[in-house]
Amino acid sequence: MCEPAFKTPQRAGRFQTRGAARSMVYCHPMDSPETVIRRLRPTSILPFIAWSLLCFMQIITPSRAWSWLLVGLTLLLAIGYYWARMMRDRVTLTRQALGTWVVAGDQLRENFTLTNHGWLPVLWARVRDRSVVPGYCADRVESASPESQRRWTYASVCQRRGVFRLGPWDVQMSDPCGFFAVTHHYPTVNTIMVYPRAAHLPDLQLPRGQAPGRATISERAAEDTITIGGLRPYLPGDSLRRIHWRATAHHDQLMVREFDREPSGDLWLVVDMDAAVQAGEGAEATQEYAVIMAASLATQFIRQGERRAVGLLLSGQKPVYLNPGRGPTQQWRILEALARAEPAAGQPLAALIGDAGSSMGSGRTVVIITPSQDPGWAAPLLPLVARGNAPTVVLLDSTTFDPPAGDKEALVGLRSLLTQLRIPTHIMEQGFPFRPVERISRRRRELRTLAGTGRVIEVEVVEEV
Numbered sequence: 001m002c003e004p005a006f007k008t009p010q011r012a013g014r015f016q017t018r019g020a021a022r023s024m025v026y027c028h029p030m031d032s033p034e035t036v037i038r039r040l041r042p043t044s045i046l047p048f049i050a051w052s053l054l055c056f057m058q059i060i061t062p063s064r065a066w067s068w069l070l071v072g073l074t075l076l077l078a079i080g081y082y083w084a085r086m087m088r089d090r091v092t093l094t095r096q097a098l099g100t101w102v103v104a105g106d107q108l109r110e111n112f113t114l115t116n117h118g119w120l121p122v123l124w125a126r127v128r129d130r131s132v133v134p135g136y137c138a139d140r141v142e143s144a145s146p147e148s149q150r151r152w153t154y155a156s157v158c159q160r161r162g163v164f165r166l167g168p169w170d171v172q173m174s175d176p177c178g179f180f181a182v183t184h185h186y187p188t189v190n191t192i193m194v195y196p197r198a199a200h201l202p203d204l205q206l207p208r209g210q211a212p213g214r215a216t217i218s219e220r221a222a223e224d225t226i227t228i229g230g231l232r233p234y235l236p237g238d239s240l241r242r243i244h245w246r247a248t249a250h251h252d253q254l255m256v257r258e259f260d261r262e263p264s265g266d267l268w269l270v271v272d273m274d275a276a277v278q279a280g281e282g283a284e285a286t287q288e289y290a291v292i293m294a295a296s297l298a299t300q301f302i303r304q305g306e307r308r309a310v311g312l313l314l315s316g317q318k319p320v321y322l323n324p325g326r327g328p329t330q331q332w333r334i335l336e337a338l339a340r341a342e343p344a345a346g347q348p349l350a351a352l353i354g355d356a357g358s359s360m361g362s363g364r365t366v367v368i369i370t371p372s373q374d375p376g377w378a379a380p381l382l383p384l385v386a387r388g389n390a391p392t393v394v395l396l397d398s399t400t401f402d403p404p405a406g407d408k409e410a411l412v413g414l415r416s417l418l419t420q421l422r423i424p425t426h427i428m429e430q431g432f433p434f435r436p437v438e439r440i441s442r443r444r445r446e447l448r449t450l451a452g453t454g455r456v457i458e459v460e461v462v463e464e465v
Contacts, residue, residue: 036185037184038088039184043174048077051074054070055070086118087118091116094113095112104197115148116149116150121143126172131164134164136156138154159282161197161291161338161339166191167186168188194339196292197295197434199434234253266308266311266365268310270367270370272352274348277405279399279404279406280398294312309324309325310330313356318340348377350377357380360384362387363389367391367392370394373406378418391423392423393425394425395427397411
């Protein structure tokens with residue numbers, strides 16, 4: 001069985017990781033004999049009808065020809081049945097996943113072993129894989145000599161993130177004459193999670209407290225910060241520390257400094273998974289771009305070594321609310337939630353922000369990732385700004401995806417509205433070249449045959465994905 005193990009990379013076995021978004025799935029051989037369903041059945045009733053007719057003809061009009069035909073057909077049926085029964089009881093197929101890290105764009109590799117314990121050969125064995133991993137199909141036709149094993153490896157690239165099913169699978173065989181069909185059904189189903197890969201992002205210029213690139217808001221801070229917002233006349237109760245003496249001499253009255261309120265280092269990621277506003281298909285869909293953006297931002301801020309917590313607010317089939325946290329554990333929680341994210345209808349962005357906005361705290365950086373062109377969701381941002389949060393919006397231009405959604409005029413109008421609200425906005429179109437943040441160095445062992453002697457040795461292979 002495959003057992004999801006959402007642990008930190010330090011406990012991931014033999015894999016050295018230098019990237020960010022990866023998955024951990026511990027897989028064991030899927031070959032439990034107790035779960036195999038073995039069937040043997042005739043492929044057609046015609047041979048048995050022919051045998052019955054020969055018996056009838058031999059009884060009605062005895063003849064040497066009928067006798068020879070009857071004996072020959074009986075032998076063929078008996079040999080075919082014995083051959084098929086041997087394949088039913090003495091042939092097994094096992095499969096085992098190689099590796100534990102699965103990332104979008106990484107290879108999923110499996111070892112297959114067809115074992116024939118009988119003294120008759122398996123002329124052909126058709127493997128039919130019923131996994132639902134996109135782009136992964138391990139169908140194959142193999143043969144096996146008596147008392148032998150046939151091994152092969154199947155590898156395919158995981159095209160997109162998500163939670164997928166590996167298995168079940170069937171093995172179909174037949175006797176040489178095709179009288180009897182043998183089917184081994186392996187109902188074992190395993191779940192594999194493919195995490196989104198973190199990528200380099202365009203310069204978003206997000207508000208960041210206590211770091212370059214901060215954003216200010218119109219409301220002034222009650223306490224001193226490092227950003228001076230302006231000067232005003234002294235009022236009773238103002239601290240003497242805030243008096244600007246040079247301006248006091250210039251204006252001939254006491255003047256005090258005002259400071260801009262800065263958002264804290266905490267970051268909230270808000271991902272819109274409303275099915276009504278999505279566009280595109282497969283890996284080139286707005287929801288996939290949103291997931292990559294969120295995964296990349298979470299990875300970037302958590303791995304920077306700063307004291308910045310990252311939280312996630314996600315709509316969709318399984319809504320997620322993760323309070324801001326730090327460290328690898330929080331990173332894996334966010335990536336797991338993003339891997340499972342799927343769009344769902346009836347979850348507009350305005351309701352998402354309005355319901356959760358009051359619990360997001362104050363003084364936070366809020367990044368909203370959405371393809372929605374409805375200006376109605378801009379209103380719930382005003383309470384966020386009033387509480388001292390600094391929102392930034394990443395608009396996915398759904399008109400550039402195939403099939404498209406929305407229109408350019410609505411997008412321009414929404415961006416103009418956000419600009420009037422002094423909310424930074426960034427536009428992302430389809431075709432943005434997502435480049436992985438870092439590569440993954442992975443070690444695995446495989447069997448190789450020496451060309452000269454034919455000896456099979458085990459070697460360690462280092463590869464990067």
